[in-house]
Amino acid sequence: MKLTLSVIKADIGGFVGHSSSHPEVMEKAGEMLDKAVEDDKLIDARVLACGDDLQLIMTHQKGVEAEEIHKLAWDVFMAGTDIAKKLKLYGAGQDILSDAFSGNVKGMGPGAAEMSFEERPSDPVIVFMADKTSPGAWNYNLYKIFADAFNTAGLVIDPHMHDGFIFEVLDLKTGKAVKLNTPEEIYTLLGLIGSPEHYVIRSVHRKDGLWAAEASTQKLSKIAGKYVGKDDPVLIVRGQAGLPAVGEILEAFSYPHIVPGWMRGSHNGPLMPVSFCDATPSRFDGPPRVTAAGFQLAEGKLVGPRDMFDDPSFDTARVKANQLAEDLRRHGPFQPARLPEGDMEYTTLPSILEKLEGRFE
Ligand code: F6R
Ligand code: MG
Ligand code: MG
Numbered sequence: 001m002k003l004t005l006s007v008i009k010a011d012i013g014g015f016v017g018h019s020s021s022h023p024e025v026m027e028k029a030g031e032m033l034d035k036a037v038e039d040d041k042l043i044d045a046r047v048l049a050c051g052d053d054l055q056l057i058m059t060h061q062k063g064v065e066a067e068e069i070h071k072l073a074w075d076v077f078m079a080g081t082d083i084a085k086k087l088k089l090y091g092a093g094q095d096i097l098s099d100a101f102s103g104n105v106k107g108m109g110p111g112a113a114e115m116s117f118e119e120r121p122s123d124p125v126i127v128f129m130a131d132k133t134s135p136g137a138w139n140y141n142l143y144k145i146f147a148d149a150f151n152t153a154g155l156v157i158d159p160h161m162h163d164g165f166i167f168e169v170l171d172l173k174t175g176k177a178v179k180l181n182t183p184e185e186i187y188t189l190l191g192l193i194g195s196p197e198h199y200v201i202r203s204v205h206r207k208d209g210l211w212a213a214e215a216s217t218q219k220l221s222k223i224a225g226k227y228v229g230k231d232d233p234v235l236i237v238r239g240q241a242g243l244p245a246v247g248e249i250l251e252a253f254s255y256p257h258i259v260p261g262w263m264r265g266s267h268n269g270p271l272m273p274v275s276f277c278d279a280t281p282s283r284f285d286g287p288p289r290v291t292a293a294g295f296q297l298a299e300g301k302l303v304g305p306r307d308m309f310d311d312p313s314f315d316t317a318r319v320k321a322n323q324l325a326e327d328l329r330r331h332g333p334f335q336p337a338r339l340p341e342g343d344m345e346y347t348t349l350p351s352i353l354e355k356l357e358g359r360f361e
Contacts, residue, residue: 003043003119003300004066006058007127007234008073009216010095010110013084014052018132020280021049022089025080029054032076041072043300050279050291051131052091053232054080057293059300064114067103074101077110111135111216113234115203123297124246126308128235130271132281132288133261135172135217135233136196137271140259142167142213143193144252145237145244146204147182152248155183160242161206168203169193170217177202197260197343206243213237232261246294250308253290256321258328262286266339266347269328272321275310287325 015022026047033045033056041060048055056073060066077096084092095109105112130137144151146165154161164182169192171177180189192199204213215235239246256270262284269287279291293305331337344350 001119001299002061002116003297004060004063004069004114004116005125005236005297006060006064006066006069006073006112006114007055007129007216007236008058008070008105008110008112008114009053009055009129009232009234010077010105011052011091011232012054012077012081012095013087013089013092014094015087015089017090018052018285019282021052021054022084022087024087025054025083025089028079028083029056029076032072032079033058036072041068044302046293046302046305048127048129048276048291048293048305050129051232051281051289052094053129053131055127055129055234057127057295057302057305059297059302061300064116065104065106070103070105070112071101073110073112074105074108106218111218111231111234113214113216113236115211115214115236115238117211117238119297119300120241122241124239125295125297126237126239126246126249127293127295127305128237128290129232129279129293130234130288130290131232131279132265132269132286133233133259133271134197134231134265135200135215135219136193136198137233137259137261137288137290138215138235139193139196139199139201140257141252142201142204142215142235143190145249146212147186147189148252151251152244154244154248158242161244163207165212166205166207167193167201168205170200170202172198172200172217172219181207210243211238212243246308250292253292253309254314254317256287256317256324258324259288260339260343261288264347266344266349267328268336268339270321270324272325273309273314273317276307283325284329287321 029047043059081093097109253273262269292308295304328337
């Protein structure tokens with residue numbers, strides 16, 4: 001069956017500070033999505049949280065960017081914001097940049113990753129959710145999963161993957177995208193995606209057209225014109241049977257590479273893979289976290305989630321992340337712990353430095 005998987009997320013209030021989501025908000029979201037399943041608007045749905053971000057994972061047959069589905073997500077975020085306001089959660093309604101829904105949540109604050117595909121005889125899917133970082137954070141992981149044979153043995157061994165993948169890369173400054181073929185163009189690809197604040201991998205397809213991965217790419221600062229919280233991204237990756245195995249997909253997270261985000265969205269920090277219960281960034285509002293929710297799809301039903309990083313084999317990555325976090329913290333306000341000047345443009349720092357203008361002689 002032809003299916004659409006929509007992951008739509010927003011930070012509508014933190015509990016406590018920006019560290020996690022409140023159970024009452026999650027419960028309300030769950031009730032509303034259950035009702036939508038009863039009413040046949042959705043085939044199935046799950047509500048999860050990563051840090052202060054509420055994650056709506058939904059299956060349906062209405063295609064990507066369907067107004068009905070986006071409106072449903074919007075209504076859930078509005079209802080959740082009401083609860084967040086009542087509980088005086090921190091930053092209630094933070095990612096809701098407009099009062100009126102205009103047909104699509106993109107450009108209005110929430111983030112979305114959606115893909116439509118024919119459900120395979122068995123279709124394992126992993127939804128990655130990150131907090132305290134931004135969309136380009138996945139560049140490293142997606143490259144490892146779909147283009148690095150040191151990570152993904154199937155690129156060498158599996159005839160279905162041997163021809164490689166097509167990466168679609170979005171230029172955040174112009175809004176234009178380019179498709180690059182791997183392995184032929186890996187050096188060009190790396191030339192772009194090594195600058196994740198500028199170039200972001202949006203999707204990955206197998207050369208025969210099979211849609212393998214889709215990431216959210218919304219940048220709140222680009223929408224609001226100033227810093228209004230980070231654009232904590234989500235990513236959908238399908239696995240197995242001619243695609244990277246679930247273990248190859250997860251392997252790409254075994255090293256906690258450094259991503260921008262963390263405190264005030266202004267610092268570099270390691271992306272720590274954690275289980276659902278540890279997705280609560282607290283030290284210096286971090287370090288950045290990533291969780292992985294695994295599902296088997298069964299006629300559009302979401303069999304899961306399985307908490308994929310709830311595994312001692314990721315303990316070393318977590319220890320390493322804490323070591324890197326410690327080293328970066330020792331740098332205090334100095335680069336490379338703090339982001340370079342260009343990336344601080346949308347923060348509150350320029351308004352502080354402005355006051356010095358007249359004192360330069
Ligand atoms: C990062 C984040 C937090 C806040 C920080 C200051 O994405 O959300 O690190 O930036 O807690 O928050 P305010 O300025 O609201 O006190
Ligand atoms: Mg927040
Ligand atoms: Mg967040």
